[in-house]
Amino acid sequence: MxxxxxxxxxxxxxxxxxxxxxxxxxxxxxxxxxxxxxxxxxxxxxxxxxxxxxxxxxxxxxxxxxxxxxxxxTPILSNDRLEELAALRGLLEPEIAARALPRAHLTLIDRLQLINSRISQAVIQKEPISYVQANLEFHRSLYLRAQAPAILALVENIWLQIGPTMRNLYEKVGVNETPVHHLSILAALKSGNESELRLMVRTDVTKGLRMLTR
Amino acid sequence: MxxxxxxxxxxxxxxxxxxxxxxxxxxxxxxxxxxxxxxxxxxxxxxxxxxxxxxxxxxxxxxxxxxxxxxxxTPILSNDRLEELAALRGLLEPEIAARALPRAHLTLIDRLQLINSRISQAVIQKEPISYVQANLEFHRSLYLRAQAPAILALVENIWLQIGPTMRNLYEKVGVNETPVHHLSILAALKSGNESELRLMVRTDVTKGLRMLTR
DNA sequence: ACACTTCTTTTGTGATCACATTTAATAATG
DNA sequence: CATTATTAAATGTGATCACAAAAGAAGTGT
Structure with a gap:
């Protein structure tokens, strides 16, 4: 057979x-x-x-x-709804990052650093789509290690909802800064500092959206 | 016209x-x-x-x-996934409850107490479906006050995923206890104690699921 | 220039069909 | 009696059609 x-x-x-x-x-x-x-x-x-x-x-x-x-x-998000979605990211992503922490070995960290350099490139070349793509890949690569598909599904669900609006944000405001918080995230991953990791992830994901809601 | x-x-x-x-x-x-x-x-x-x-x-x-x-x-949830979903409830529901707190007036609290009595009735009469229905209505009535549709959508999304499994749980284990935590939730609502409210909501929503995962 | 009406086009909904694949039921074989 | 092979029934997918509602365009009149 x-x-x-x-x-x-x-x-x-x-x-x-x-x-x-x-x-x-x-x-x-x-x-x-x-x-x-x-x-x-x-x-x-x-x-x-x-x-x-x-x-x-x-x-x-x-x-x-x-x-x-x-x-x-595609949805046109009100400020209230955008604030909600930012809060959800700030709630969910630190949690799933913390779950990934014990499993984050050097191979992963190397990969994250590689992705980070792609982000910096996209910033320099002012390519918002590549920027968003690499940025999400950074987060997803980390979160995949958490082995938490249900949480990841909700996180990606939120990414989906804010996608079109984020694009608008980056076109208007522009992407001036290299991802400084990502470096802090990597540092926390290396040192195994969970509370620091949670904090850095939270600030990283809420930062971008806060500048739009006001 | x-x-x-x-x-x-x-x-x-x-x-x-x-x-x-x-x-x-x-x-x-x-x-x-x-x-x-x-x-x-x-x-x-x-x-x-x-x-x-x-x-x-x-x-x-x-x-x-x-x-x-x-x-x-309908999904057959593994223990790992059930733990994830319980964690998500424990993460999301305290947050949305806290957002409802400032808006929770006496009218709402009265309504919650009424629903609570329906829950007790369902426990006495051993009607698991009525129990689940009233229980969810208790939570939803509170969460609706938060005016946070995006968060509520995720919460209900999780309720959907655990629905069939919950039914199995209540049929096997039975519903022995009246909802003690709901009383604590009501007390926290009356006194305006946010941290207590968060804690009681978290324990209430994770309690039921924990007994299944082990 | 503006409000209102009329007509044309676009669009989502539900129904029905053909087809390939999968599931089950049945028969055959050792 | 258990296992495998064969056949029949059930199921999801994609396509096409008719129809009513909505959106857009073109007039029309003031």
Missing amino acids: AEEAKINEPSFQDRIYRELRQKIMLGDLTPGQSLTLRGVAESYEVSMTPAREVLRRLAAEGALIVTNTGRFM | AEEAKINEPSFQDRIYRELRQKIMLGDLTPGQSLTLRGVAESYEVSMTPAREVLRRLAAEGALIVTNTGRFM
Whole structure:
């Protein structure tokens, strides 16, 4: 019985979902941008069926909002909601970082330093999308070590919601500073100082959003 | 121009979604129970289209899992995942409760006490579903006052994920005790003691789940 | 220039179908 | 009786269509 390795070829909707999700999380879509069934169906060369499932799925995750007439668009976050989401990041990410701390070995730290240099590059070259991407990769690489998929899912859920707005933020304000807090995070990881790690993660994730809410 | 009040009649999928979501959250479905497109379509007397969108939406929210062959079922939570979800409740619910504290007036407290008596009733009459329902209503009534929809959404998201498992817990262990911590929560609300409120909410929400993970 | 109406286009919803894959039920074999 | 092979039923995916509601465009009149 020659069991072939199942390719488990991803379905259309899986592929489209991942691509759109990535676009939203990295800020490739601006707040309030509307997406239509036939629009995404056409741009991905599929029928309406996969397109609608993807849009509804993204809406269920908060990445899109559904207007009262059934249209889909990226959310326009009020200041109150942005404050909430920042608070959630400040609550969840220190926790998952602390859980990753005991498992953070040198291999990981090296990788984080590498990603950090990519962030600095993106700052210099003023590429907001690369900046966001590398920044999220820094955090995700750390959090993956926590072996806490449920927490990570909520964290990424929030990243999804703030994606379009973050893009706007970085375009307006610009990214002037190299990620200083990331260095503190790395230091705390090396020394195994949990409370310091929690504090640095919290300030790092709330810093960027605070400057927008006022 | 006689603007009629828009009824905004909910679509099929909205109605089905709400009913199924409620069933899952209250533990009306057992862990590992599978749902099929044609099954729910038939039981709600609609075509496959609304049914599939509802199932996918619930899957996106973590209320259902999708097997690697595309089937839908309620999740069977491992101990690790249950611990994570308990930790998330212990992290999020004290925060949102604290935000509700300044706005918790007597009207609300009276309502909470009324709900509390319903909980005691459900305990006496050994009705686990009513118990879960009243218990969640107690928490939700409080959290609604926080005016923090983003946080509340995450909290309810977690309730959804643990719904079927909670039902199993209460059937096995039984609900012996009246909600003692709720009284402490009410006391903290009356006295305006935030740190006490946070502590009591945390212990209340983690207590039930801890007894299952070991 | 502006408000209001009318008409055209766009859009989401639900239904139905065909197809491939998976699950189960049944039969066959040792 | 247990195991494997075969067949039948069930299931998710994607496509297409009809339809009503909404959004946008074009007039229309003041």
